[in-house]
Amino acid sequence: MEPTPEGALSGTPYPPLIRTLLWQRGVHSVSDAADFLFESNPPEHDALLLPELEAALFRIKSGIEAGERFAVFGDFDADGLTATAILTESLTELGANVFAHIPNRFTDGYGLSEGAVDMLHKQGARVIITADCGTGSVREVERARELGMDVIVLDHHLAPDELPGTVATINPKREDCRYPDTELASVGLAFKLCEALHHLLGRSFDPSRYLDLVALGTVADMAPLRGENRWLVSRGLAALRGTARPGLLALMEVSGLMPGSADAEAIGYVLGPRLNAAGRISNGRLALDLLLCREKAAATRLAEELNALNQERQRRTAAAMDLAGLLLADELEAPLLFVGHPDISSGIVGLVAGRLAEQHGRPAIVYETGETLSRGSARSIEGFDITAALRSEGHRFVQFGGHRQAAGFTAETGRLPDIKEALLALAADQLAGVDHSPTIRIDAELPVRLLGGEEIRWLSKLAPFGQTNPEPTFLSRGVRVAESKVMGADGAHLRLKLKDGPVVWPGIAFGFGELSPGPGSVLDVVYSLKAERGTEGALELQVKDFAPAGGPSG
Numbered sequence: 001m002e003p004t005p006e007g008a009l010s011g012t013p014y015p016p017l018i019r020t021l022l023w024q025r026g027v028h029s030v031s032d033a034a035d036f037l038f039e040s041n042p043p044e045h046d047a048l049l050l051p052e053l054e055a056a057l058f059r060i061k062s063g064i065e066a067g068e069r070f071a072v073f074g075d076f077d078a079d080g081l082t083a084t085a086i087l088t089e090s091l092t093e094l095g096a097n098v099f100a101h102i103p104n105r106f107t108d109g110y111g112l113s114e115g116a117v118d119m120l121h122k123q124g125a126r127v128i129i130t131a132d133c134g135t136g137s138v139r140e141v142e143r144a145r146e147l148g149m150d151v152i153v154l155d156h157h158l159a160p161d162e163l164p165g166t167v168a169t170i171n172p173k174r175e176d177c178r179y180p181d182t183e184l185a186s187v188g189l190a191f192k193l194c195e196a197l198h199h200l201l202g203r204s205f206d207p208s209r210y211l212d213l214v215a216l217g218t219v220a221d222m223a224p225l226r227g228e229n230r231w232l233v234s235r236g237l238a239a240l241r242g243t244a245r246p247g248l249l250a251l252m253e254v255s256g257l258m259p260g261s262a263d264a265e266a267i268g269y270v271l272g273p274r275l276n277a278a279g280r281i282s283n284g285r286l287a288l289d290l291l292l293c294r295e296k297a298a299a300t301r302l303a304e305e306l307n308a309l310n311q312e313r314q315r316r317t318a319a320a321m322d323l324a325g326l327l328l329a330d331e332l333e334a335p336l337l338f339v340g341h342p343d344i345s346s347g348i349v350g351l352v353a354g355r356l357a358e359q360h361g362r363p364a365i366v367y368e369t370g371e372t373l374s375r376g377s378a379r380s381i382e383g384f385d386i387t388a389a390l391r392s393e394g395h396r397f398v399q400f401g402g403h404r405q406a407a408g409f410t411a412e413t414g415r416l417p418d419i420k421e422a423l424l425a426l427a428a429d430q431l432a433g434v435d436h437s438p439t440i441r442i443d444a445e446l447p448v449r450l451l452g453g454e455e456i457r458w459l460s461k462l463a464p465f466g467q468t469n470p471e472p473t474f475l476s477r478g479v480r481v482a483e484s485k486v487m488g489a490d491g492a493h494l495r496l497k498l499k500d501g502p503v504v505w506p507g508i509a510f511g512f513g514e515l516s517p518g519p520g521s522v523l524d525v526v527y528s529l530k531a532e533r534g535t536e537g538a539l540e541l542q543v544k545d546f547a548p549a550g551g552p553s554g
């Protein structure tokens with residue numbers, strides 16, 4: 001018989017609601033529960049268990065001692081940028097001669113290229129450290145060795161069979177990885193490497209100086225918030241709330257985010273997109289400069305620039321969504337959405353794919369159609385490994401790589417029809433019988449009138465919420481609308497006051513403006529708890545769905 005939450009987690013001091021939520025997150029034993037709530041030893045592991053980390057440490061140490069020049073070559077997304085920032089700052093502090101390079105998505109493409117290797121060599125690099133790329137760069141690393149350079153790869157993308165000839169390829173996704181947690185993002189790996197390097201050199205290491213960056217990169221990269229990632233992000237959010245980095249303070253200021261209210265959601269929706277906008281629209285270097293900036297005026301200028309790029313990113317994404325909708329009009333029932341156009345910029349194909357996958361509940365592949373080569377991105381749904389799908393057609397791609405849920409590729413434009421046909425057949429096979437209709441996951445029934453300080457305190461212990469640790473979502477029946485106002489420029493949203501028994505809660509319902517329920521109506525409400533925007537400490541209900549009370553349940 002399946003043990004019940006109450007049974008398996010009995011003997012714990014947690015209220016029944018918390019036991020249920022833990023159970024639904026796969027926490028099925030008393031000791032796992034203590035781990036999840038950070039009540040036992042923190043889920044930190046010995047960095048030396050990471051593949052070839054030790055070789056990397058000694059190569060960096062000898063390079064510093066010999067005065068050799070280091071190049072950090074980072075990816076242009078938030079994970080790559082934050083990893084690059086930690087490596088650059090930390091190595092500089094240890095006395096290394098180091099410079100950073102972020103490739104341009106539009107002229108250089110993703111990852112290490114032979115052109116980039118030559119350029120780093122010309123700039124005097126003797127050791128290249130990659131951040132968030134490089135695992136598949138066999139040819140490029142070979143080129144670096146021909147030029148007399150050593151390469152250290154720091155990456156977490158799925159590892160191909162043939163690894164590059166590096167000094168060290170630090171990637172927890174390697175088959176031979178003995179590190180107990182395989183989900184660290186590249187910024188987490190950079191943090192562990194720098195911490196270990198400080199210890200090796202007998203220098204003290206202040207984690208709080210770098211953990212703000214670890215939280216940013218890990219959450220923005222959508223790494224699972226479990227195990228060591230969740231521990232790092234939890235501490236990292238505290239560091240972010242108290243950050244001294246002028247760049248992050250300026251970015252929060254232009255975004256209207258109070259440092260004290262920075263949480264994982266703020267990274268996902270506010271800070272992450274602004275850092276990523278640089279690489280999507282212009283050049284990722286801008287965002288790296290912001291992270292490393294030490295001076296307030298320059299930080300403000302860079303933050304404003306990123307904010308403007310983010311607005312341009314939003315405009316392009318909305319236009320591309322409209323275009324993709326037109327192009328896919330007859331194919332929305334296909335098991336996999338596959339769409340491309342010259343007007344869909346390669347900087348935003350991942351965002352468009354992500355929205356299509358979410359809206360339609362099926363994997364989506366979106367590319368910018370180029371004259372000879374096309375660049376694209378894929379986003380998937382649970383139960384369909386998109387990188388494995390690309391690999392099954394690997395011979396048809398110039399380049400591809402990624403994770404289970406997200407991938408990127410380059411292909412010859414002429415081969416795309418065949419690729420589409422093959423991937424559609426594969427998805428039809430693997431997703432046969434899958435229900436694609438959108439659903440809202442409800443954790444438990446929790447009447448609004450029972451929300452008190454005790455419940456709220458316990459719920460906050462389950463944070464940070466995000467990938468694989470979704471924010472708890474509840475159902476409350478028979479809630480009375482005390483007040484209802486449309487809000488937003490086009491009246492798209494609702495601001496509510498909801499009354500349950502003697503209790504009144506403020507609430508917000510995004511996208512429900514057209515359904516404005518009259519005062520006095522009685523609703524069944526699906527909600528989660530949110531910090532009120534622009535305040536510190538106050539909570540409101542985020543209403544995710546509602547229906548007249550007493551309707552069909554389930």
Ligand SMILES: [Mn+2]
Nearest residue numbers: 079132186221
């Ligand atoms: Mn990454």
